[in-house]
Amino acid sequence: MTTGELSQWHASEPDNYLPPGLAAPRPWQDGLDTPYWDAIERNSLVVQYCDSCDAHQWGPEWICHRCHKFDLEYVEIEPKGKIYSWERVWHPVHPALQASCPYMVVLVELPGADNVRMVGNLLGDPLRPITIGEEVEAVFEHHKDVDPPYTLVQWKRVGD
Amino acid sequence: MSDHPMRGRTAISGLGETKYYKRAMAPDGEFKMCLEAILLACEDAGIDPRDIDGFCSYSNERSSPDRIAAALDIKEMRLSNMFWGGGGGGGSGALANAVSAIISGQCEVVVVYRALAQGQFGRFGQGAVVNEVNNDGKWTAPFGLMSPAQSFAMRVRRFMHENGVQQEALRAISMASYHHAQQNPRAVMHGRELTEEIYDQSRWIVEPFHLFDCCMENDGAAAIIVTSVERARDLKPTPAVVLAAAQGSTARNQAPAHNADIYATSNFQHVGKRLYEIAGLTPNDVDVSQVYENFTGGVMMSIVEHGLCSADEVNDIFTLENFKSTGKLPINTSGGNLAECYMHGLELIIEAARQIRGQSPNQVSDAEVALVASGPMVTPVSSCILGVDR
Numbered sequence: 001m002t003t004g005e006l007s008q009w010h011a012s013e014p015d016n017y018l019p020p021g022l023a024a025p026r027p028w029q030d031g032l033d034t035p036y037w038d039a040i041e042r043n044s045l046v047v048q049y050c051d052s053c054d055a056h057q058w059g060p061e062w063i064c065h066r067c068h069k070f071d072l073e074y075v076e077i078e079p080k081g082k083i084y085s086w087e088r089v090w091h092p093v094h095p096a097l098q099a100s101c102p103y104m105v106v107l108v109e110l111p112g113a114d115n116v117r118m119v120g121n122l123l124g125d126p127l128r129p130i131t132i133g134e135e136v137e138a139v140f141e142h143h144k145d146v147d148p149p150y151t152l153v154q155w156k157r158v159g160d
Numbered sequence: 161m162s163d164h165p166m167r168g169r170t171a172i173s174g175l176g177e178t179k180y181y182k183r184a185m186a187p188d189g190e191f192k193m194c195l196e197a198i199l200l201a202c203e204d205a206g207i208d209p210r211d212i213d214g215f216c217s218y219s220n221e222r223s224s225p226d227r228i229a230a231a232l233d234i235k236e237m238r239l240s241n242m243f244w245g246g247g248g249g250g251g252s253g254a255l256a257n258a259v260s261a262i263i264s265g266q267c268e269v270v271v272v273y274r275a276l277a278q279g280q281f282g283r284f285g286q287g288a289v290v291n292e293v294n295n296d297g298k299w300t301a302p303f304g305l306m307s308p309a310q311s312f313a314m315r316v317r318r319f320m321h322e323n324g325v326q327q328e329a330l331r332a333i334s335m336a337s338y339h340h341a342q343q344n345p346r347a348v349m350h351g352r353e354l355t356e357e358i359y360d361q362s363r364w365i366v367e368p369f370h371l372f373d374c375c376m377e378n379d380g381a382a383a384i385i386v387t388s389v390e391r392a393r394d395l396k397p398t399p400a401v402v403l404a405a406a407q408g409s410t411a412r413n414q415a416p417a418h419n420a421d422i423y424a425t426s427n428f429q430h431v432g433k434r435l436y437e438i439a440g441l442t443p444n445d446v447d448v449s450q451v452y453e454n455f456t457g458g459v460m461m462s463i464v465e466h467g468l469c470s471a472d473e474v475n476d477i478f479t480l481e482n483f484k485s486t487g488k489l490p491i492n493t494s495g496g497n498l499a500e501c502y503m504h505g506l507e508l509i510i511e512a513a514r515q516i517r518g519q520s521p522n523q524v525s526d527a528e529v530a531l532v533a534s535g536p537m538v539t540p541v542s543s544c545i546l547g548v549d550r
Contacts, residue, residue, distance in 0.1 A: 018304050023290045025298035059299055059416030085318040085423075090364040093307040094287040102364075105305045107314050107418050117419050119314075121303050132321045152302055 017121040021096025033060040035074040040151045043140045045079040048072040058116035079138035081108035123156040162440025170259045171392035171399035172513045174205025174385030180501035184279025186379035194223035194275030197381035205385045206396040214239035214270035216258040218250025248505035248535030253542030256405035258386040274506040275381035299417035316457025319424035323471040329478035330456040334372040336483035341495030344521040349499035373456040375497040382506040400513035400546045404439035407542035414539040426461035426536035443467035448524040449531040450508035453497045458536035485522035493522040
């Protein structure tokens with residue numbers, strides 16, 4: 001595809017932002033992040049929360065880094081955030097991405113969860129100008145055609 | 161003057177480098193090149209290789225001390241030491257460990273070495289082709305964020321946003337390396353000039369990095385011999401005295417999924433401060449700097465976090481003229497990782513020692529204090545300061 005055709009392909013909102021062939025995320029073998037993967041499969045965004053500190057934590061860890069309490073609970077949060085940083089990827093470093101550049105990767109901070117951050121793709125035309133601070137909302141991208149299936153949390157601009 | 165126990169007690173006494181090659185162009189295997197570099201460093205120092213009693217390296221070096229010691233008939237190995245952590249972050253840390261081993265009386269002659277043939281053992285710039293990921297890569301790889309350039313572009317973009325840095329600042333870093341490589345026959349990019357136009361028109365790898373903002377992938381090996389400063393004075397070359405070497409990290413720098421408390425950083429905020437405290441120097445005392453270029457954005461943040469320039473001065477101070485060996489802030493005078501060779505930054509420590517010896521291809525006049533910032537944006541990072549013998 002040419003860049004223009006690719007841009008249209010991303011903009012046409014295919015089922016998945018990136019093509020098949022990338023590594024599928026799997027839970028830690030010790031079960032640390034299983035509640036997260038189960039929740040996002042149900043379109044619910046969760047992160048860890050320490051009730052002693054009244055503070056959210058991400059990515060998942062067995063212990064609260066603030067007070068060292070073990071076994072934090074997972075709580076649902078508002079699936080909205082702001083662009084904290086971004087990058088437009090032009091050079092593919094994986095065979096599955098050979099025909100998919102450019103694409104957008106964003107780092108989203110979540111004001112409703114103590115500004116923890118999540119990495120995801122920004123859906124839509126990758127050539128559209130982007131501004132740090134733009135408001136985005138989560139999109140649950142379900143990969144059902146793989147065994148076992150999984151879900152990714154992607155992002156789109158509020159209003160798109 | 162610092163009375164820190166590390167300051168001024170040891171010196172780099174020998175420098176060894178193989179010929180540097182483009183990736184996959186080395187006629188010799190990685191381990192053979194490793195041996196060659198170590199022998200060259202010993203020859204430079206004028207010591208018998210069999211007298212090496214300590215080995216320090218970093219980044220999961222493949223050429224292990226047990227094999228080297230057998231190959232070189234090392235009489236008595238007393239230390240075999242690996243700096244934990246990926247990339248070039250451990251270059252000056254390996255030196256720090258060598259220095260510590262000598263000062264504590266564990267060793268007398270330590271070799272710090274790195275052999276790297278990306279043409280023989282896989283490339284750093286490629287993502288892993290695997291079906292599943294269940295480590296912290298799961299938070300990034302499924303989104304097409306998997307190479308070092310992609311990992312670090314996000315931090316650099318944030319730093320540029322917070323401080324209003326323009327692309328031209330990154331361009332100047334790249335041009336400085338290429339400029340200096342033209343005077344350095346060892347440099348892989350010797351004879352390949354870089355202009356503003358070539359940089360601007362080069363393809364994006366991942367914004368804000370053009371092709372020329374990214375280090376090369378090379379084959380080669382490098383080694384340095386570290387001894388006490390007393391022993392160094394009895395050897396042939398001019399000692400490059402280790403005034404300080406520091407390693408470490410700010411809090412939670414590698415918190416998963418890009419959740420570092422301080423995000424837009426090279427991770428030198430603490431290490432840089434401690435480095436000067438050990439040396440008893442200030443940034444104003446630094447005559448020349450070798451600043452690890454995995455990517456130009458890392459150089460930018462390393463310079464700022466070593467106090468050589470403030471963040472709000474970057475756009476004004478980051479010019480080719482200032483970065484030249486004749487300029488106000490000379491950096492990367494051999495061509496560095498961008499244009500000499502990506503030897504994981506050990507070539508930068510060698511160039512710093514060369515500056516102290518007065519033997520650089522781009523010699524800074526009266527260079528008495530040379531700073532090396534090893535690989536930025538990883539955990540841990542490390543840096544060192546070399547100086548003339550006093």
